[in-house]
Every structure is written in structure tokens, then in C-alpha cells.
Amino acid sequence: MWGGRRLRACLVLSAVLAAAIAVRPAHAQANFDRPGSDYQSSPVPSGDPADCALMCERDRHCRAWSFNYPTDSTIGAVCWLKNSVPARVQDNCCVSGVRGAGVVEPRTGSEEVSIDRFGGDYRNFWLKGSEGEEVCKAACTEDNKCRAWTYARPGYVGKEAHCFLKKEIKPPRRKAGFISGVVR
Incomplete structure (x- = not known):
């Protein structure tokens, strides 16, 4: 009698531990939007x-969020809070996530996302339209x-x-x- 209960308890405990190990922390997705289900938008001065x-974490109604990069200096960044979790759509305009997801910037090759290497400039120029990094x-x-x-x-x-463009790293x-990026 006790042997059967112990076996079941061990199996249940093993299943719970396996599920806990398999769960990966949620991260926000850079270059993805979650269109729809908006109930609030706020400027993000930073x-x-x-x-x-963080706005989503502090609002009990929030289930997901989308951050829109500024389009120019007069229209700043905007945070859209959502009351459900819409499907994500690839779009370079945004970073999106679900409640509980921290922002982890992608590290792809030699590009450093959300990094400024201030100083050491010898030349700079404006980029037009859709020209990117x-x-x-x-x-x-x-x-x-x-x-x-x-x-x-x-x-x-x-x-x-x-x-x-920088003459010094x-x-x-x-x-x-x-x-940013380092070339040589």
C-alpha cells in the first residue's frame, strides 16, 4: 500500500522537476511586433x-506589450500595452514581449545591439530612408x-x-x- 503511494509520489515529483527544468525564461523579441489588443499607449521618453x-509588469491588466522605436525626433518611442497575447509578426520597428519577459537584445555576429561606442569619431553622416546599420x-x-x-x-x-565612423575603439x-560594431 505505502509502496504504491511512494511510487506515484516519486513519478509526480519527477514529472514536475522535468517540467521545471524544460521551462526556459521568457524573453522579449527584438524586431517583432504584436499588433492588436491595445488598451493603452504611452510615450517612452528614454x-x-x-x-x-516594466510598464507592463506594473499594470495588472497587461498581458503583452510592443515597443515602437521613434520614427523621428518629434514622434518619440511609444509603448503599447495589450490585454491579450496577440501573435508576433516580424517587423524591425519594434520590440515586443509578454508579461514577465525581460528584454534581451540579440547578439548576432559583430553587431552590438543597444550599444553606443561614444567618442573617437572622425566622420559621420546621415542615412536616407530605409538605409540601415x-x-x-x-x-x-x-x-x-x-x-x-x-x-x-x-x-x-x-x-x-x-x-x-570611428578611428578609435x-x-x-x-x-x-x-x-555598434568593431571592424579592425
């Missing part, structure tokens, strides 16, 4: 997606004088995106809306 995630990175790679680069999304330095510092 321009940091982590502040949007690839153009900034390519300009640095093609210039033997350039050792590192920083790309500022539209709305973080001015209306358009901006590229900074400066220490990285976290700054939302910026992408």
Missing part, C-alpha cells in the same frame, strides 16, 4: 524597450582608417538615421536605439 516591459557597417569596412562604427536609429540623434556603453 527610448528604451526595457521601460515598456548595414550601410554604416559597410562604410566602415571599406575605409581602412575606420576601426569601429555606431549607427543611431531615426529619432535618437535626429529625424533620420545617423552613422558615426571606445568602450561599449548601453544605449537604446544604437547599434
Whole structure:
């Protein structure tokens, strides 16, 4: 009698432990939006997606959120709180997540997301329209004088995106809306 209960208890405990080990922490998804189910929008003066995630955590009605990067310096970043969890859609405009998800910036190759390498600039220029960090990175790679680069999304330095080419490699510092890289 006791043997059967112990066996069942061990099986239940094993199943619970296996499920706990298999669960991975939830993370926000950079370059994804969750359109729909909005019940509130708020400006994010810092321009940091982590502040949007925190707004959701502090609101008991919030189930998911989407952070929209600024489109220019007059229309800043916006946080959209959602009362359900809509499906995610790939879009470079945004970072989105569900309640309880922290913001983890992607680390892909040599690009440093949400990193500014302030200083050491020898040249900078505005980027037009849909030109992104690839153009900034390519300009640095093609210039033997350039050792590192920083790309500022539209709305973080001015209306358009901006590229900074650097003759010195400066220490990285976290700054939302910026992408940097070291070339040589």
C-alpha cells in the first residue's frame, strides 16, 4: 500500500522537476511586433524597450506589450500595452514581449545591439530612408582608417538615421536605439 503511494509520489515529483527544468525564461523579441489588443499607449521618453516591459509588469491588466522605436525626433518611442497575447509578426520597428519577459537584445555576429561606442569619431553622416546599420557597417569596412562604427536609429540623434565612423575603439556603453560594431 505505502509502496504504491511512494511510487506515484516519486513519478509526480519527477514529472514536475522535468517540467521545471524544460521551462526556459521568457524573453522579449527584438524586431517583432504584436499588433492588436491595445488598451493603452504611452510615450517612452528614454527610448528604451526595457521601460515598456516594466510598464507592463506594473499594470495588472497587461498581458503583452510592443515597443515602437521613434520614427523621428518629434514622434518619440511609444509603448503599447495589450490585454491579450496577440501573435508576433516580424517587423524591425519594434520590440515586443509578454508579461514577465525581460528584454534581451540579440547578439548576432559583430553587431552590438543597444550599444553606443561614444567618442573617437572622425566622420559621420546621415542615412536616407530605409538605409540601415548595414550601410554604416559597410562604410566602415571599406575605409581602412575606420576601426569601429555606431549607427543611431531615426529619432535618437535626429529625424533620420545617423552613422558615426570611428578611428578609435571606445568602450561599449548601453544605449537604446544604437547599434555598434568593431571592424579592425
